[in-house]
Amino acid sequence: MVDEFEHICTRKANVPGLVVMKDVTIAKSEFVEGEKAVTKLQDFQEDPELFRYCTLPQILKYVECFTGPNIMAMHTMLINKPPDTGKKTSRHPMHQDLHYFPFRPADRIVCSWTAMEKVHRENGCLVVLPGSHRGTLQEHDYPEWEGGVNKMYHGVRNYDPGHPRVHLEMEKGDTVFFHPLLIHGSGMNQTEGFRKAISCHYASSDCYYIDVKGTTQENIGNEVKELASRKYGVDDTVSFQDTWALRGRLVKGDRTSL
Ligand SMILES: CCCCCCCCCCCCCCCCCCCC(=O)SCCNC(=O)CCNC(=O)[C@H](O)C(C)(C)COP(=O)(O)OP(=O)(O)OC[C@H]1O[C@@H](n2cnc3c(N)ncnc32)[C@H](O)[C@@H]1OP(=O)(O)O
Numbered sequence: 001m002v003d004e005f006e007h008i009c010t011r012k013a014n015v016p017g018l019v020v021m022k023d024v025t026i027a028k029s030e031f032v033e034g035e036k037a038v039t040k041l042q043d044f045q046e047d048p049e050l051f052r053y054c055t056l057p058q059i060l061k062y063v064e065c066f067t068g069p070n071i072m073a074m075h076t077m078l079i080n081k082p083p084d085t086g087k088k089t090s091r092h093p094m095h096q097d098l099h100y101f102p103f104r105p106a107d108r109i110v111c112s113w114t115a116m117e118k119v120h121r122e123n124g125c126l127v128v129l130p131g132s133h134r135g136t137l138q139e140h141d142y143p144e145w146e147g148g149v150n151k152m153y154h155g156v157r158n159y160d161p162g163h164p165r166v167h168l169e170m171e172k173g174d175t176v177f178f179h180p181l182l183i184h185g186s187g188m189n190q191t192e193g194f195r196k197a198i199s200c201h202y203a204s205s206d207c208y209y210i211d212v213k214g215t216t217q218e219n220i221g222n223e224v225k226e227l228a229s230r231k232y233g234v235d236d237t238v239s240f241q242d243t244w245a246l247r248g249r250l251v252k253g254d255r256t257s258l
Pocket residue numbers: 019020021022023024027028042043075097100149150151152153154224227228232234238243244246247
């Protein structure tokens with residue numbers, strides 16, 4: 001999967017639907033090429049080698065405990081957290097993944113996140129607020145960071161900075177499974193290396209779509225629709241829900257609703 005990532009970065013592989021994201025400060029600097037420029041691959045569901053991750057039985061065995069037998073891979077990501085450029089933009093603000101999802105119930109959604117190398121505090125491991133998955137979905141927006149913020153990196157507006165935190169230091173191949181309401185983020189990468197992880201958000205295909213109009217999710221819904229229109233030229237008849245239905249892939253059981 002590391003090799004496939006390199007093929008994509010050096011344009012030896014061209015994958016339909018894939019979104020290649022650069023760190024905001026790297027995108028604005030000159031002469032950065034290939035994999036050193038890429039912060040994140042989003043939506044690799046059409047890449048057979050990377051998508052193999054989402055179908056691994058040793059992952060699905062645990063996923064099924066949360067989703068039940070009808071399992072959809074709704075969102076796929078390979079994160080290549082770059083060495084921080086000095087602007088602290090390699091941080092990922094504290095957030096709840098449910099903010100991005102117009103489907104419910106939350107308890108039938110789960111993220112698997114696998115370290116592709118050793119992750120620790122220095123290279124920006126995941127940081128979680130234990131117990132926060134028992135709360136509700138919070139309002140999210142761009143944090144007010146001096147050095148800039150990456151596109152769509154929304155953070156929880158008001159979270160208690162005194163809440164206990166756990167740093168998830170992991171060995172290569174270790175996987176965490178977490179609830180979409182769990183407040184989490186990741187720190188700055190203070191090493192010279194790129195910290196790689198691969199992840200998939202799964203949901204029961206029995207989940208249902210919700211309308212986010214008038215909710216705290218309206219802001220991200222509008223951003224995703226703008227991106228879909230800019231990237232694929234689709235008009236307003238393609239809804240936020242549709243962008244998820246088009247990307248989701250069944251990995252086990254029947255596609256009943258999503
Ligand atoms: C048919 C319908 C199909 C549906 C498709 C819909 C696609 C949606 C994909 C995204 C969904 C996200 C949902 C995530 C949910 C899961 C939870 C995970 C939490 C997250 O990880 S959220 C963060 C994810 N963020 C993204 O994925 C951002 C998506 N990427 C982009 O929007 C573009 O890659 C980006 C960043 C705008 C770059 O566009 P691009 O056109 O490729 O780049 P250019 O080099 O031409 O630059 C244009 C302009 O943007 C500036 N730029 C570059 N990188 C960034 C950045 N990281 N942040 C902010 N700004 C950036 C660049 O400097 C240029 O600016 P100018 O001022 O010079 O014009």
